[in-house]
Amino acid sequence: MLENIFRLDNKIIVITGATGLLGRKHAEAIACYGGTPVLLDLSQQAVDDLANELNNKFNVRSIGFCVDITDEQAIKSNTELIIEKFGKIDGLVNNAANNPKVEDSEKINFSRLENFPLNVWNDDISVGLTGAFLCAKHYGFAISKNSNGGSIVNISSDLGLIAPDQRLYAKNGIDHDKQNVKPITYSVVKTGLIGLTRYLATYWADKGVRCNVICPGGVENGQPVEFLKEINKRIPVGRMARVDEYQSTLLWMLSDSSSYLNGAIVPVDGGRTVW
Secondary structure (H helix, E strand, O other): OHHHOOOOOOOEEEEEOOOOHHHHHHHHHHHHOOOEEEEEEOOHHHHHHHHHHHHHHHOOOOEEEEOOOOOHHHHHHHHHHHHHHHOOOOEEEEOOOOOOOOOOOOOOOOOOHHHOOHHHHHHHHHHHHHHHHHHHHHHHHHHHOOOOOEEEEEEOOHHHOOOOOHHHHOOOOOOHHHOOOOOHHHHHHHHHHHHHHHHHHHHOHHHOEEEEEEEEOOEOOOOOHHHHHHHHOOOOOOOOEOOOOOHHHHHHHHOHHHOOOOOOEEEEOOOHHHO
C-alpha cells in the first residue's frame, strides 16, 4: 500500500501554463507517476511537442490543447472535450501566470507602482487570478462530479506570503524614482491564489475535492551573479531552488498520500518566509 501511495495511475490531471519552466516539470512528475497530464497553453505546437515527449518517455496518454484561460467559453468547451475523451477529470494544477514585465522609456520606469500601466494590471490579473477562477469553476466542477472527488493545486509564491524585497532590484547610480521594482501584480495575483485556495477547500469538501496551494521560492535560472549573491543571503539554505524541487510537493498534493490535506498553504522556499 505505502509503496504506491504517491501513484497517480488512471488520474486525468489538467495543467495550465503547461509548457513553461515549472509547468513542464509538473507535467513530467505527473506522467512519471502514472497520471495523464492534460496540457493547456497558448501554443498548440508547444503542447503537442510536450505531450509527445511525455508519451514516449513514460508511456502515458498525455494530450495538449491550445486554450486561453481568460476565455470562459474556451474553458467550458475544453472541459467537455476532456470529459468526452477520458470520461472524467481528477485533478487541476492552476499554474499559468504572466511574468509581469513592462517596457520602460528613457524617462519613466513603468515597473514602479506610480507608473504601472492599467492595461498591464488588467492582463496580469486576468491570466493569473481570473484564469484560475475560471478553471476552478469548470474543471473543478467536473472533479466534484467524481464519486471520489479529486484535488486542485494552486501555484502561488513565497511573494504571496511576504512582500518583495525591492532592494534586490536596486542599482547604484540610478535615481530612486527610476529604480526597477518587482511589479505589484505579481504579489497581488499570488496572494489572491491563497484566498482562492481557502474558498475552494471548503466549497466542494463534501464532494471529496481538496484544494491546497504551493508557495514556491524563486528558481535559479540564469539570473545575474550579483542578484543571486544578494537573494541567497536572504534564504536560510543559502540558494534558490532547482527547477525540479517542487515536483514531490505537487505529487503529494495530487495523490492519495495527502487525502487529509485540505486548505493547506505550503511554502517550499528554503526557509525564506521564516526569516
